[in-house]
Amino acid sequence: MSYTLGQEQLDGIEEILQRDLIDVGVRCVFLIDMAGNIIANRDNGKIKHDVYSLAALAAGNFGAVSAMAKIIGEGEFSLLFHKGKKENIHFNKIITEFLLITIFSNDISLGFLRLKVNETVEKVKQVLESVQAS
Amino acid sequence: MAFVNPKKKEVQVKIVYYGPGRGGKTTNLEYIYQKFSSRIKTEMVTIKTHGDRTLFFDFLPFDIGKVNGYDVKIQLYTVPGQVKYNATRRLVLRGVDGIVFVADAMAVRREKNILSLKNLQQNLANYKKSVFKVPIVLQYNKVDLSEQGIPLLPIETMDKDLNSRLKTASFPASALTGTNVVMTMKKIISMTMAAIINELK
Ligand SMILES: Nc1nc2c(ncn2[C@@H]2O[C@H](COP(=O)(O)OP(=O)(O)OP(=O)(O)O)[C@@H](O)[C@H]2O)c(=O)[nH]1
Ligand SMILES: [Mg+2]
Numbered sequence: 280m281s282y283t284l285g286q287e288q289l290d291g292i293e294e295i296l297q298r299d300l301i302d303v304g305v306r307c308v309f310l311i312d313m314a315g316n317i318i319a320n321r322d323n324g325k326i327k328h329d330v331y332s333l334a335a336l337a338a339g340n341f342g343a344v345s346a347m348a349k350i351i352g353e354g355e356f357s358l359l360f361h362k363g364k365k366e367n368i369h370f371n372k373i374i375t376e377f378l379l380i381t382i383f384s385n386d387i388s389l390g391f392l393r394l395k396v397n398e399t400v401e402k403v404k405q406v407l408e409s410v411q412a413s
Numbered sequence: 414m415a416f417v418n419p420k421k422k423e424v425q426v427k428i429v430y431y432g433p434g435r436g437g438k439t440t441n442l443e444y445i446y447q448k449f450s451s452r453i454k455t456e457m458v459t460i461k462t463h464g465d466r467t468l469f470f471d472f473l474p475f476d477i478g479k480v481n482g483y484d485v486k487i488q489l490y491t492v493p494g495q496v497k498y499n500a501t502r503r504l505v506l507r508g509v510d511g512i513v514f515v516a517d518a519m520a521v522r523r524e525k526n527i528l529s530l531k532n533l534q535q536n537l538a539n540y541k542k543s544v545f546k547v548p549i550v551l552q553y554n555k556v557d558l559s560e561q562g563i564p565l566l567p568i569e570t571m572d573k574d575l576n577s578r579l580k581t582a583s584f585p586a587s588a589l590t591g592t593n594v595v596m597t598m599k600k601i602i603s604m605t606m607a608a609i610i611n612e613l614k
Contacts, residue, residue: 281424281612282416283416283417283419284418286420289418289419314427314507315488316416316425316508318418329455332472335472336458339460339469339504343504
């Protein structure tokens, strides 16, 4: 089985990621599915992470945390945050199948990041839902 | 589930090595990683315990170049084979496109192989998939051990135990020496790509 998104949708998503996250100072952002596939990614051009490995680990990590949530009777944890000395990672679920992952440094406050991520999630959701509906 | 990206002209395909604990899944990926080190630009990702057993998965991205004008990125995964890790094993299967079932050819592991195949069937059912529909290849691993006088299962026995209903390709192999490791991988890639292309038509 395979699935695809149209060129237009992918362009739309990348534009949202660029404008709402990279342009406000996020280092790197990617949209993945729960199988670990990368749907779209953007960065500020200054870093080169191994995005495929990151995607595989992120999907596994999120899957593990979701399974824990079920065991303790919590439907799900829809977001996750890992804090480092310089770099931080934030995960946010979109619909059931997708994850938005942002990597950002301490120049950005968590509150501001959350705000921007929430806006992005809403916009990306609309694009993804329009595809699913069609 | 493979993701086709028309913008980047790229397809991402997920292939999972499944099978009983200590059967040689990680060793398969390690061999592939060494053999194709010039083509694999990233490190192999492994999440394992002290004793070298896989705790969550191994991950190795592998570019096979262009098929029908699309860049094909094969993502090789292994599951943890130990019975107690079923929750994580199931997570790794999410969105799988093709499976290599690595059976252990040692005579003492006969029962473990059969149980692991049953477990695969159950875990796939969890994603509404069937072992009879997903592309799958069998590998009978550790055949090199016969030289040391260790009792192995005859091929016919393994075929009867594991392949009588699947009726798919099977390879006697040694992940340690590399015998048929690449053949196994090539076979599952070609079967998986055929299934994906067929479906896109
Ligand atoms: N002689 C021989 N030993 C092998 C072969 N393949 C794997 N082994 C050995 O068997 C042991 C287990 O191999 P792994 O590759 O770690 O097995 P695994 O299937 O990944 O095991 P789990 O991670 O627990 O599921 C190791 O000591 C390997 O060196 C083989 O073809 N021949
Ligand atoms: Mg292993």
